[in-house]
Amino acid sequence: MMRGPGLNRQITLAMLAVSLGMTLVVLLGSYVFYALVIEYRPELLSGPSDMIPTSTEWVWMASVTIVALVFAVWASARLARRILAPLNSVADSVRRVAHGDLAARAVAGDRSLGETALLVDDFNAMAERLQRMEREMVTWNAAIAHELRTPVTILRGRLQGLAEGVFQPDEKQFRGLLHQVEGLSRLIDDLRMLSMFDSGHLKLELxxxxxxxxxxxxxxxxxxxxxxxxxxxxxxxxxxxxxxxxxxxxxxxxxxxxxxxxxxxxxxxxxxxxxxxxxxxxxxxxxxxxxxxxxxxxxxxxxxxxxxxxxxxxxxxxxxxxxxxxxxxxxxxxxxxxxxxxxxxxxxxxxxxxxxxxxxxx
Missing domain, CATH: 3.30.565.10 (Histidine kinase-like ATPase, C-terminal domain)
Known part of the structure; x- marks a missing residue:
């Protein structure tokens, strides 16, 4: 499976973009602000010997700070939504699976976030396997019940007939019963071996x-x-x-x-x-x-x-x-x-x- 650029890279790029954006807002805004004020209203600026900015400069610094913060909050919220969307989808799907809805699947959304997309894919693969195992279990249970029904029915009918005197307890009857029991034994042994193999516990005497x-x-x-x-x-x-x-x-x-x-x-x-x-x-x-x-x-x-x-x-x-x-x-x-x-x-x-x-x- 091909990974995207990665969550770490995406966060790093987002932080760089925020830092660069704030720097550009301050630098370009300050350049435009001072150029206009010096050209048209130079008296609003503090002098070379003044240590305290004027009220106009205070307003400008506050405005620039607010704009930069708004930009940073917008960029951070946008990145957070991109990260949280697949995580929330996984969390919601986990709750649905925990309540028995094995058809629940998470949505990756933005696949450029490599780790979150991989997490969604792994969860969906797990949910698909669980659902397939559930279907197979239902099929197995039905098949086992079907295979057991015939010999058990025959055994019950023959034994009941022998108990009620319908059948004579001769060698033929006993051999027929033994044949059914051997069939059941083979079926049980085969099921046990397949179960051991599927669970990884089948031992070989090599x-x-x-x-x-x-x-x-x-x-x-x-x-x-x-x-x-x-x-x-x-x-x-x-x-x-x-x-x-x-x-x-x-x-x-x-x-x-x-x-x-x-x-x-x-x-x-x-x-x-x-x-x-x-x-x-x-x-x-x-x-x-x-x-x-x-x-x-x-x-x-x-x-x-x-x-x-x-x-x-x-x-x-x-x-x-x-x-x-x-x-x-x-x-x-x-x-x-x-x-x-x-x-x-x-x-x-x-x-x-x-x-x-x-x-x-x-």
Missing amino acids: ADCDLAGCIRDVAHLLAPELERSGYRLALDLAEGRICCDAARMRQILLALLDNAGRYADPGVISIRTRVLGAQYLLQVEDAGPGIDEELEGKLFLAFHRGEHARAGAVGGSGLGLAVVRAIAEAHGGVASYRRGEHGGAMFEIAWPMPMPGPAVVS
């Missing part, structure tokens, strides 16, 4: 680990379930020890594979790792159909999800990719999306190696 081996373990665990849904995992992994939080990287991989299982067409899901310069890349690519263009800009925001899940699949909570972004940024990296070579969705996580900085994100 260590050199065999990330390729961790990925193989996850793939081996999920392969049977994915194969039943028509997916096949293809691994192309760079060997070597990588500095990262292995548990969080497994969480990223699980979220990306879960996302592919919900929205991608059956086919090959490729998992690749690469070392590119000073970065380590983890890529997950599915067979299509990719992400709608209108959704691409919101992919990694919480509670934004595609509406067209694969036939037979249930849409997720909308937190999976937000968790992926949070973990990637906690590692000092980025999460990105682009369309793959075969038209599918390509998700890429890139982070620096070796990992710089402390293990606690702040």
Whole structure:
């Protein structure tokens, strides 16, 4: 942001202008006064040996002083209004914000006063952020309530049915209840992790680990379930020890594979790792159909999800990719999306190696 000339400079210039103006009033006025009096009424002036001015000279000095004071007061009042206008606007807006009006904004007015203009801009930026956070909080609360309502309703209905004898307490019922509880647990864990990341308290357990081996373990665990849904995992992994939080990287991989299982067409899901310069890349690519263009800009925001899940699949909570972004940024990296070579969705996580900085994100 470009600053104006600055308040200090403006005050200095104003004081110089006042001093110069008063000096000019006295000098020029005295020159004109004495020239006229000497020319037309010299008897009104005191003589060379007189120590006390005449009454006419007293009147003249008083008049010059009054004119100079009027000029100084006018210049000072004008500068004070310029300085106080944005400060009063900020003060009024602060009171409105304190009473809950987060739409209040201050007016900078004269932007030549650099510090006051910067103060107004900073206040408006703070108020805008507060208002945005309030909107996001309302959205989050509504989204969380929506996500919790379905499993809680199912649990209440099933438990009530079991209590009243409508449902038989068999293994199928208990597994269904356990599935709903696991969904709630995942939702709570994701919300907790995102909250910790936003507050700067997400801790990473950084260590050199065999990330390729961790990925193989996850793939081996999920392969049977994915194969039943028509997916096949293809691994192309760079060997070597990588500095990262292995548990969080497994969480990223699980979220990306879960996302592919919900929205991608059956086919090959490729998992690749690469070392590119000073970065380590983890890529997950599915067979299509990719992400709608209108959704691409919101992919990694919480509670934004595609509406067209694969036939037979249930849409997720909308937190999976937000968790992926949070973990990637906690590692000092980025999460990105682009369309793959075969038209599918390509998700890429890139982070620096070796990992710089402390293990606690702040």
